[in-house]
Amino acid sequence: MCCPTLFGLEGIVADELRFGGGLTTVRAENGRVLFEGDERTLAWANLNLRCAERVLIRLGSFPAASFDALFEGVRALPWEQFIPADGAFPVKGHCLDAALHSVPDCQKIIKKAVAARLGEQYHQSWLEETGAKYQIQFAIMRDTAELYLDTTGAGLHKRGYRANSNAAPLRETLAAAMVKLARWRGREPLIDPFCGSGTIAIEAAMIAQRRAPGLLRAFEAEKWACIAPSVWQQAREAALANVDTDTAADIVGSDIDPACVQLSAENARKAGVASAIRFEQADALERDYSDPGVLFANPPYGERLLDVQTAEKLYAGLGQALAASPRKQYILSSDPLFERCFGRKADKRRKLYNGMLKCELHMYFKHSPRRSAKTDRDSLSGFTKNS
Template sequence: MTLTVPCLFGLESLVADEMKRLQLQNVRAENGRVHCDGTMADIARLNIGLRCGARVLMELGSFPAPDFEALFQGVLALPWEDYIPRDGEFPVKGYTINSALHSVPACQAIVKKASAKRMGNVYGCETLPETGSRYQIQFAIIKDVATLYLDTSGEGLYKRGYRAQNMGAPLRETMAAALVTLSRYRGRDPFCDPFCGSGTIPIEAALIAKNRAPGLDRSFAAQRWKSMDSKLWLSAAEEAQDREFHGTYDIWGGDIDPSCVELARHNAELAGVEDCIRFEVADAGKFHRDSEYGQVVTNPPYGERLLEKSEAEALYRSFGAACKTLPPKWRILVLSSHTEFERSFDRMADKKRKLYNGMLKCDLFMYGK
């Protein structure tokens, strides 16, 4: 079958690399999505192991849908009964892009009607009870071609289960993992986040250093599916645990707000990595380290929601001055949507990468080789 992993724009290549490392076949990326060939066992492996993907979708079929009748007939022809039992709940959601069928609610109604008719015919009932486990149907209609999926994840993969609450504007765990990956951190050098907030970036760094699968401590929609053997999930979890590393790591998170630091410590405990990270109340404007190598990966306030623009620029200036005291072999990555970041930081980036933090367009400013 074809499995599809949606992701934030800008992370497609990272997700594709992850899928290749998990030995998925025929991995191919496009804007906002990465596809591969896989099995039911790979559904479990991807859900448990992916760091940067948003969710895992199982493709049921794809067909031209220039009008409602074509959409209805195409959905009706798909083998829903192979996956959704008689009592399964099957809500529908989706989107359309550059297509004649542009009304999402109307398309939802057609997909629901056609899939219900197919299963009603097979199960011999006019009304399906929908009292059992959830089988979320998703559709994408792009340039008059409809693709139908079942969502195997349930809640998005960024919900690792360790973040009790957010402090202000949160950074999704999937984006934090992407920033750590882009820094090329592997657990050997010191790793620092001087604006750690609720601790998401240092926690993801610790999970990467330990090679701990991010989905081990949560559940997924497909675990409750009758069409999927529970042994596949146990096998995927055991495989992931066998790949874990055990070592000593120098990971540090600082924040000027004591309540953030307290919450970050609590979240690290929930993630099972509290022994890997030191969290301290600290001023980013006074940040300094003497070790020859290291990585700074951080997501300071942007001046859009948490701080006024002038306050953000003052913060960038003091942080930039502090970073100038670091030894030359340190690598610094800063995610910001502020258009004047480099001027305020007083240093042009060696490399920039466009990313989206939710719907907010950002740049990742990268310093060092």
Template sequence: MDQFKLVCPCLLGIEGLVAQELRDMGAQQVEPQNGRVVFDGSDEMLARANLCSRYSERVLVLMGTFRAVTFEQLFQGVKSLPWERWIDKKDKFPVKGRSLSSQLSSVPDCQSIIKKAIVERLKLKYKVPWFEESGSMYQVQFLILKDSVSVMLDTSGVGLHKRGYRANAAEAPIKETLAAAMANLARLWPDSKVYDPFCGSGTILIESALLAMNIAPGIQRNFIAETWQGIDSGIWMREKERAQDLVRRDSTFLATGYDIDGAAVALALDNAKKAGVISHVRAEKRDIRDFAEEGERGCVICNPPYGERLLNLQEAEELYRVMGQNFLPKRGWSYHIISPDETFEGCFGRLADKRRKLYNGMIKCQLYSYFKA
């Protein structure tokens, strides 16, 4: 079976989670790097990673990596890559990318040169003078970091955080991939009881349910590589069937959300229905001041409003104090709170048992975990 290099970009701080889930899927030669994970795979793994990766931002074919400090080196490096393996003579192949800390700093110039190099390669292979670009989409991406060039093809299309259930979102929602990572770090089980007292549009509730029930996050959406002629459509069908077979249908997991905004509560329930987990999610209008631990065990995972998002700093700090008074140490209970506020622990009233640096978009945060009674 034809093997090639794939790469999954991800939020900073969760490379290890991405690497482990790819290994669990059967990926070979998995190598976590800064903000991405590189691995070996086949057409099957390309489809599986798109369907099943909870924490990756997208799945890319890594065409090649080389060093370039001149436009000639960039041109020759790109031209030497086997573009004909993927792109047919009628396909579209636009180019976009980024350059960071590199001598080739002009992104428009790099785009133009990469495009020209691919055209020249395909002209030689297909013996045609020009390309109509009316067929399938092959989005070329490049990253030039410290003069090292990576050139890739995007297989996902819309980013993987777009699961298909959240057409509408409450104000300042958390990214689905980050919510899934928080659920993983909270060590959920198929019978866990999760609570989010700031549930908003329900992202943490839904991602927790998808994880606990082992529902593939991409099962309801499509991917750009499904239109590629070089990948047998039967592979996508088989991988979707495989994902369906792995669902834990006997899970007793339950996620409960609260929010002071009744419209957000209604939205959370609507999104849970779209995600296919409504039987495992409930939500109601309730203030954080009325939060109380119910039952022998529970896991609170939340993304409270904070200064840069919805509240001014004084209001945010008062909210943290209320949380500290309500989230009491208790055997069988744990609390996992993401915040960018360096004063969080002081306002909350206790030092976290564990801290982990994560990024919510471009905002550096800490995941504060409390689990000792």
């Protein structure tokens, strides 16, 4: 199987599979994680993975430098093990650095090859495709084709609690990854002072309560005849039994915009974690951060909200508000000058992608309030617009 991930999250998803799923054959690669398992693994992964984008069954991989090779390679795969006589099997995918570079042509060839195979197996010259959907995905890279079946449907970031969002929401899988990168498990107080639609606080509450992110939604492969309904039922029951609502996590989300506060509260209610989070209206620059704990922030970048200059002024104000705070701070921004504006060099950085937008998670966990602002200013003095 294969889980595509946002770039930068491969290692976290591999850990989720190893430590959450108890899997041993797990391999993280660029933008994806490969692993082995059966239908129970598939159901578990869809329901429980917080940071993967979807769960695919990898049917095979073969050299495909010509349309003939692509057709024969696809026809040789055991599609009938998954797709029944009435199954609908749309095809989508991409080609990169390959002799076969036309996606529509490859789609047509793959569709024909799968239809030929299924027609032979089911002794039918015409396939109705009126049943459940078996989305075929392909990737042709450097003349090697890989063929998958998508078991997830709508991406795993669609948890089912955020029908509504503010203008620049964070992808749920990325919000969960920020919390995981900080190794926060519910014991320290947590605040997100730029909560928007509440994603970070809600994902954190779900982590604290060990609430599987997929419990509120359905998956495409739940309609598949090749997976017994009991497999899904057992996976859902196990995930439900794992929820621990007694955890006394202290989670606060705040935003300057009252509409965002209301939206966050509504989303938390839909996610089933309303009682675990306090949402309030507040200016992030005027909050008191003197208590220990963790702070997560996804302030405006100057891309979708605010202009760059206003965003950078905000970072400077935030830097001042947090200068003496004992809190560990994890701040996501796409602005290359973030640290200079904020006034402190991060203890560690991690490149992450919010959709197509390249960002950096600036991590401050060694910060001592006694460290003078001057030391930080000095260490940042080499920064220029071009550095």
